[in-house]
Amino acid sequence: MSAFGGPIQRSDMAxxxxxxxxxxxxxEDHMNADSTDYETIWRxxxxxxxxxxxxxxxxxxxxxxxxxxxxxxxxxxxRPDGIDGIYWRGVAAGRRAxxxxxxxxxxxxxxxxxxxxxxxxxxxxxxxxxxxxGKLNYxxxxxSWLERxxxxxxxxNKALEDxxxxxxxxxxxxxxxxxxxxxxxxxxxxxxxxKMDRQEQAIxxxxxxxxxxxxxPIDISLQKQAREAxxxxxxxxxxxxxxxxxxx
Numbered sequence: 001m002s003a004f005g006g007p008i009q010r011s012d013m014a015x016x017x018x019x020x021x022x023x024x025x026x027x028e029d030h031m032n033a034d035s036t037d038y039e040t041i042w043r044x045x046x047x048x049x050x051x052x053x054x055x056x057x058x059x060x061x062x063x064x065x066x067x068x069x070x071x072x073x074x075x076x077x078x079r080p081d082g083i084d085g086i087y088w089r090g091v092a093a094g095r096r097a098x099x100x101x102x103x104x105x106x107x108x109x110x111x112x113x114x115x116x117x118x119x120x121x122x123x124x125x126x127x128x129x130x131x132x133x134g135k136l137n138y139x140x141x142x143x144s145w146l147e148r149x150x151x152x153x154x155x156x157n158k159a160l161e162d163x164x165x166x167x168x169x170x171x172x173x174x175x176x177x178x179x180x181x182x183x184x185x186x187x188x189x190x191x192x193x194x195k196m197d198r199q200e201q202a203i204x205x206x207x208x209x210x211x212x213x214x215x216x217p218i219d220i221s222l223q224k225q226a227r228e229a230x231x232x233x234x235x236x237x238x239x240x241x242x243x244x245x246x247x248x
Contacts, residue, residue: 008039011047018217020050038079045071045088049095050217058099065099068092083119083126090115090132098139106160112136113158127179131188134172137163138192168192176205183209183219187226199233206230210237 007030015023024047030040045068052064069092075085090112097108112132119129140163172192176185190205206226214220227237 008043011040011043015043015047015050015217016215018214018220020047020054020217023047024051036078038075038082038085041071041078042075042082042084042088045069045075045085045092049088049092053095053218054221062096062099065092065096069096081122083122086115086119087126087128087132090119090129094132094135094139109136109140109160110158113162125178127175127177127182127185130171130178131175131182131185132171134168134170134175134192135188137165137168137171138188138195141165141168142195165196176208181212181215183212183214183222184216186212187222190226190229194229203230203233203235 007026011023011026011030014020014026024044027040027044027047030037031044034040048064048068048071052061052068055061055064069089072085072089072092075082076089079085093108093111093115097105097112100108113136116129116132116136119126120133123129140160169192172185172189175182176189179185186205186209190202190209193199193202193205206229209226210223212219214223230237
């Protein structure tokens with residue numbers, strides 16, 4: 001791959017080809033030579049997050065998510081106003097919170113909340129930041145009433161206090177509207193509709209996710225999950241970009 005430019009270009013090629021592991025390896029070699037290169041470090045955090053998401057077990061996921069948090073924090077230290085560093089720090093924290101104990105999860109949730117709002121204050125149309133807030137609201141509201149009450153009472157912070165299903169829907173929809181080519185955002189919107197027993201809206205969101213071309217490494221997995229969700233309603237999709245028919 002050395003014929004295709006420098007390490008950043010090669011790592012981007014590997015990432016977009018669905019190989020975040022190779023992308024990380026390329027960046028890791030470059031970071032050993034230059035540990036202060038912002039563009040390299042946030043991309044390494046991105047690759048680590050995606051690798052972590054693809055792992056099966058919690059321990060295996062955290063093996064990559066914890067370094068992703070460290071890398072993204074380093075990127076933000078190097079460039080405090082760098083949107084990519086802040087965004088991937090928020091993504092890493094949000095994913096890690098799903099595997100964390102209560103006290104650590106609350107701190108991570110606050111970090112997601114803070115990072116997402118920092119991005120939106122600079123760019124109100126940043127679909128990724130809206131998705132972060134939408135998912136944060138979705139995950140917190142999906143907790144039991146007792147779990148939310150205990151968390152707010154003993155570990156309360158702005159992220160926990162400012163949550164609702166309305167906020168979840170608003171931000172997830174804003175993400176899908178502002179960055180309409182992202183499979184993840186339509187998939188997350190479908191998950192919300194499914195959670196709220198809105199079958200027709202969920203079907204439409206999952207269909208939209210399946211109509212798009214897979215770009216990011218996680219997209220194929222998301223489209224597989226979308227097909228599985230539709231299958232629960234007796235709907236089948238032959239290919240990710242094909243139409244859908246009801247089983248008779």
